[in-house]
Amino acid sequence: MQTKNNRTRIQIAGQSGAGLLSVGLIIIRALRDLGFYAVADREYPSLIKGGHSLFTINVSTEKIHSLSNVADIFVSIDKVSLTAYFDRLKEGGIWIHGYERLAGIKDLQAKAKERNITEVHLPTRSTAKSVGGNDLMQNVVLIGMIWKVLGLEFADVEEEITHKFGKRPKLLPFNIAAAKAGYDGVETQQKLELPKTKERRMIIDGNHAIALGAVHGGVRAYYAYPMSPSSTILTHMADMAKETGVIVKQGEDEITVANLSMGSWYGGTRSMCGTSGGGFDLMTETVSLAGIIETPWVCALVQRPGPATGLPTWTGQGDLKLAIHGGHGEFARIVVSVSDPTDAFDITQHALNAAEKYQCPVIILSDKNIAESLVTVPEFEKGKIKIERSLVEGKELETIKSTDRYKITESGISKRWIPGSNVDEYYFANGDEHDEMGRLDESEAAGDMYAKRVRKLETIQSELPEPDIYGTEKDADISFVGWGSTKATILDMISDYAEKGVKINYLHYTWVHPIRTEKLEQFFTDNCNVHLIEGNYNGQLGKLIEKETDLKFTGKLLKWDGRPFFLEDLENYINNN
Amino acid sequence: MTNTQQIASAGIAHQYTDYETDEVMTWCGGCGNYSIQNALKRALSLEGIDRANVIFCFDVGCSGNGSDKMEGYTIHGLHGRVLPLAAGVKMAQHNTHVICEAGDGATFSEGAGHVVHAIRNDYPVLFIHHDNQNYGLTTGQCSSLTPKGCKMNAAPEGNPIEPLNPLEVVLSLKPSFVARTCCVDTEHMTETFQKALNHKGFAFVETLQSCPTYNKHTTHEWYVENIKFIEKEFPDYDPTDIWQARKLVDNTVPYLGMIYHNPKRESFLESLAHKDKNDPMLIDEVQQVDVGNFMATL
Numbered sequence: 001m002q003t004k005n006n007r008t009r010i011q012i013a014g015q016s017g018a019g020l021l022s023v024g025l026i027i028i029r030a031l032r033d034l035g036f037y038a039v040a041d042r043e044y045p046s047l048i049k050g051g052h053s054l055f056t057i058n059v060s061t062e063k064i065h066s067l068s069n070v071a072d073i074f075v076s077i078d079k080v081s082l083t084a085y086f087d088r089l090k091e092g093g094i095w096i097h098g099y100e101r102l103a104g105i106k107d108l109q110a111k112a113k114e115r116n117i118t119e120v121h122l123p124t125r126s127t128a129k130s131v132g133g134n135d136l137m138q139n140v141v142l143i144g145m146i147w148k149v150l151g152l153e154f155a156d157v158e159e160e161i162t163h164k165f166g167k168r169p170k171l172l173p174f175n176i177a178a179a180k181a182g183y184d185g186v187e188t189q190q191k192l193e194l195p196k197t198k199e200r201r202m203i204i205d206g207n208h209a210i211a212l213g214a215v216h217g218g219v220r221a222y223y224a225y226p227m228s229p230s231s232t233i234l235t236h237m238a239d240m241a242k243e244t245g246v247i248v249k250q251g252e253d254e255i256t257v258a259n260l261s262m263g264s265w266y267g268g269t270r271s272m273c274g275t276s277g278g279g280f281d282l283m284t285e286t287v288s289l290a291g292i293i294e295t296p297w298v299c300a301l302v303q304r305p306g307p308a309t310g311l312p313t314w315t316g317q318g319d320l321k322l323a324i325h326g327g328h329g330e331f332a333r334i335v336v337s338v339s340d341p342t343d344a345f346d347i348t349q350h351a352l353n354a355a356e357k358y359q360c361p362v363i364i365l366s367d368k369n370i371a372e373s374l375v376t377v378p379e380f381e382k383g384k385i386k387i388e389r390s391l392v393e394g395k396e397l398e399t400i401k402s403t404d405r406y407k408i409t410e411s412g413i414s415k416r417w418i419p420g421s422n423v424d425e426y427y428f429a430n431g432d433e434h435d436e437m438g439r440l441d442e443s444e445a446a447g448d449m450y451a452k453r454v455r456k457l458e459t460i461q462s463e464l465p466e467p468d469i470y471g472t473e474k475d476a477d478i479s480f481v482g483w484g485s486t487k488a489t490i491l492d493m494i495s496d497y498a499e500k501g502v503k504i505n506y507l508h509y510t511w512v513h514p515i516r517t518e519k520l521e522q523f524f525t526d527n528c529n530v531h532l533i534e535g536n537y538n539g540q541l542g543k544l545i546e547k548e549t550d551l552k553f554t555g556k557l558l559k560w561d562g563r564p565f566f567l568e569d570l571e572n573y574i575n576n577n
Numbered sequence: 578m579t580n581t582q583q584i585a586s587a588g589i590a591h592q593y594t595d596y597e598t599d600e601v602m603t604w605c606g607g608c609g610n611y612s613i614q615n616a617l618k619r620a621l622s623l624e625g626i627d628r629a630n631v632i633f634c635f636d637v638g639c640s641g642n643g644s645d646k647m648e649g650y651t652i653h654g655l656h657g658r659v660l661p662l663a664a665g666v667k668m669a670q671h672n673t674h675v676i677c678e679a680g681d682g683a684t685f686s687e688g689a690g691h692v693v694h695a696i697r698n699d700y701p702v703l704f705i706h707h708d709n710q711n712y713g714l715t716t717g718q719c720s721s722l723t724p725k726g727c728k729m730n731a732a733p734e735g736n737p738i739e740p741l742n743p744l745e746v747v748l749s750l751k752p753s754f755v756a757r758t759c760c761v762d763t764e765h766m767t768e769t770f771q772k773a774l775n776h777k778g779f780a781f782v783e784t785l786q787s788c789p790t791y792n793k794h795t796t797h798e799w800y801v802e803n804i805k806f807i808e809k810e811f812p813d814y815d816p817t818d819i820w821q822a823r824k825l826v827d828n829t830v831p832y833l834g835m836i837y838h839n840p841k842r843e844s845f846l847e848s849l850a851h852k853d854k855n856d857p858m859l860i861d862e863v864q865q866v867d868v869g870n871f872m873a874t875l
Contacts (some may be wrong), residue, residue, distance in 0.1 A: 256661040263652070430645060
């Protein structure tokens with residue numbers, strides 16, 4: 001009864017703030033401990049309490065990267081959520097619920113019967129109370145029920161419940177009793193086959209990975225103003241501050257944040273800031289400043305759909321053009337995208353190195369789907385990416401001249417040193433047009449300095465990595481080109497369809513701007529059915545490619561409703577193309 | 578002894594001249610900026626602060642056009658944004674003096690929000706507020722400090738709106754250091770900047786400045802006639818008493834001197850429980866930090 005890739009799909013629906021997040025987290029941790037691969041994400045409205053939300057877990061003995069939009073097992077806590085999401089449960093699926101008064105859901109029960117759905121029921125509140133627990137513990141009863149339905153040993157989930165509620169030892173026995181009552185009260189329906197090996201994996205989301213990458217990459221100051229879905233980078237940085245000595249400051253707005261960060265980079269340390277689209281709009285003047293004073297600056301732009309407030313808690317890839325073009329004037333910058341926690345950890349470090357090497361702003365694009373999806377991944381490889389500051393240091397400091405700072409070079413890159421590190425060879429980081437030491441210059445020679453800065457983009461373009469190809473190199477039945485979070489869904493498709501004998505491949509842009517197209521051109525030569533996949537309306541990367549090359553996509557799979565690409569979106573598209 | 582004499586007798590003239598520029602000045606003749614920069618150079622040399630130990634941060638405007646006229650490490654940022662920019666620099670180099678300068682347009686219009694939070698956070702920087710009560714570089718429009726009724730560019734019938742009282746705003750925010758000085762008195766400015774350089778938190782120095790081209794209401798001559806000194810006028814004035822300070826700035830007389838000082842206030846860096854002033858500067862801390870412990874908990 002399990003689907004492709006041994007994937008079991010569980011969805012838990014309930015009122016926002018009713019605790020289903022902790023139900024989901026306990027389940028996913030317990031599954032992880034048994035060696036399962038899992039992916040989980042939460043759909044929720046921009047509210048603290050009320051409204052309904054959905055926690056989706058896909059679990060497998062094989063490596064999986066993305067989510068299905070369909071449930072094999074559906075767990076519901078209240079009627080509003082149940083009604084909203086009931087149709088996600090597949091024909092013949094399992095419905096776990098904990099209603100006290102069944103009379104109120106007769107219509108849904110009838111519907112379930114029609115669709116051959118197995119109903120697994122226990123009145124969770126009274127069950128919790130029957131073992132001495134309180135109202136809140138009905139969630140724990142549900143955990144026990146889910147665990148039993150999956151045919152897993154109670155001891156394995158008990159461990160996680162102890163981990164979660166151990167801080168309140170007086171209540172712990174009641175929590176365990178509630179879970180046990182749920183477990184004992186129902187029958188196993190869909191026994192999970194256990195993984196053969198148990199290697200240690202973390203459960204982590206993309207924002208947390210960016211924070212870890214920043215700390216590992218030498219960021220000593222992090223500045224942000226809360227904005228979904230970027231806010232948890234700030235949370236994680238603050239949580240690590242005490243142990244690592246990083247300064248974490250919540251500024252009064254994004255303009256402040258951008259300038260605090262700019263100041264810290266100019267001062268000579270590594271810093272970072274993070275925001276979403278609206279906040280980045282406010283930062284763009286500072287991006288422009290970084291462009292002219294050729295000072296590194298790194299910002300994580302975690303996208304949600306706009307315009308304006310848009311869909312604050314949903315996902316999208318609509319800000320690629322903003323990242324590439326936001327800020328007045330012409331200057332060099334780098335836009336890089338992350339696609340999952342593992343590459344977010346690495347890319348953040350690469351971004352910091354690139355910002356210093358090329359002395360320009362670097363924008364790290366992520367989105368809500370990456371930011372909040374929990375994935376089981378091995379611990380990140382530490383020390384793999386060395387910190388490269390590209391600064392004049394040590395003995396070389398004695399040989400520099402003030403005019404080296406903005407020396408007009410062929411590559412567009414000049415020397416940079418920390419203010420104060422050479423007393424006599426100081427320079428002006430001047431937001432006004434300037435000469436080679438940074439002194440204000442409005443003469444016609446100003447054009448040469450302007451050209452030097454723009455020329456840097458060609459240097460960057462020739463040195464940035466080419467995109468990566470996943471799946472077969474050539475002669476695929478269908479090929480995709482994309483960036484960011486689309487990678488996860490396609491990776492799952494590649495393996496799913498390989499089983500059916502269908503060859504899929506995918507060219508993934510990590511370094512999006514300045515865009516390199518040599519490998520892409522070859523990809524189009526080697527594959528004849530190439531499609532664009534992007535989470536926006538206009539196909540922004542596609543337009544960029546079509547502008548830079550003569551390539552034409554056979555088709556475009558675009559999505560802009562705030563939802564990520566689910567497996568089914570790709571399946572439908574592939575089957576029709 | 579005047580501070581010129583002090584500099585000469587201490588043999589630190591070279592420290593003063595280190596900051597001097599050979600560049601052609603671009604301010605109008607009679608602009609207050611000349612003496613303000615002169616006083617700042619004096620204060621730095623008297624305090625023994627050389628180019629390796631100070632970073633200048635400039636806003637945009639006439640004051641900002643001094644950004645390449647102070648021979649030292651400077652950053653000339655965006656209009657209205659010098660306060661967070663300077664605070665960011667200070668985070669990176671907490672043992673370096675960070676001096677930021679901005680006009681009244683930047684401070685009380687474009688970047689008014691930053692003033693509130695720079696004071697609230699007590700970022701340890703010296704802020705010289707160039708108050709010439711108008712937008713000089715954009716040719717004389719009203720600022721939020723231009724007196725009501727003044728005929729200005731884009732206000733041909735006279736400024737219709739009451740101005741802000743900048744020090745009333747500042748004092749309402751519980752600052753740690755507020756002084757007022759004036760460009761007509763280099764000696765007083767020098768001493769004021771010296772005091773501010775020794776303050777451990779955010780030092781707000783209101784610097785009244787003439788603008789010979791556009792400010793016809795508070796001219797150089799007007800200041801010469803009207804400035805009064807707190808020390809002389811009010812021998813019992815207690816700068817640690819915020820209510821005295823608030824009363825003082827309510828007066829239209831430009832009293833110069835130390836207006837308010839709260840040495841007990843915790844500066845931003847002192848408020849960071851996990852940081853210590855003896856810690857290395859952030860510029861010396863950039864290295865791979867082991868995140869294994871954090872990953873182990875996930």
